[in-house]
Amino acid sequence: MGKKEEETKLHMTKADVVVIIVCLLAALILAVYLFNSQEQGKLLRISHDGETVITIELAESISRERQDSESGGRGIYYLITYEENRAVPVRYEERPDMPVGVNYNLVYISPEEVWMEAADCRDQICVHHRPIAGNRESIICLPHRLVVEIAGEGQDEALDGMVK
Numbered sequence: 001m002g003k004k005e006e007e008t009k010l011h012m013t014k015a016d017v018v019v020i021i022v023c024l025l026a027a028l029i030l031a032v033y034l035f036n037s038q039e040q041g042k043l044l045r046i047s048h049d050g051e052t053v054i055t056i057e058l059a060e061s062i063s064r065e066r067q068d069s070e071s072g073g074r075g076i077y078y079l080i081t082y083e084e085n086r087a088v089p090v091r092y093e094e095r096p097d098m099p100v101g102v103n104y105n106l107v108y109i110s111p112e113e114v115w116m117e118a119a120d121c122r123d124q125i126c127v128h129h130r131p132i133a134g135n136r137e138s139i140i141c142l143p144h145r146l147v148v149e150i151a152g153e154g155q156d157e158a159l160d161g162m163v164k
């Protein structure tokens with residue numbers, strides 16, 4: 001191999017340098033965006049069939065629970081039952097007994113995470129979903145048309161849509 005061939009193989013053009021710099025900057029911007037979007041959300045929104053059933057301020061709800069709890073409980077439960085095609089949430093300090101003959105979802109809210117504790121749906125995908133903690137994370141129960149999502153303060157609901 002001659003000297004001229006070695007130079008052409010190792011030589012980078014100005015365009016190559018520009019492409020590398022642009023890719024590195026894009027990766028840095030994406031990393032910063034993803035890091036900031038994983039901040040803890042302030043609101044827990046539970047919606048059924050596209051309509052918000054209840055909105056819970058996570059920090060306030062959990063800190064109040066810590067102050068009120070004498071038994072050392074660390075979280076709260078919301079039992080959502082379905083009556084006449086609408087969801088009815090009820091708050092519990094301890095794990096409630098599951099209703100018989102009524103469709104339900106049981107959501108557990110701890111200081112660090114939120115998860116679906118139990119449901120009577122056939123597939124149980126929502127129950128086996130990993131706990132959510134970050135902004136814009138959600139758990140969805142398709143059979144009951146229930147969405148449990150963490151949203152930041154001021155996050156606009158109008159931007160989201162539902163296709164039927």
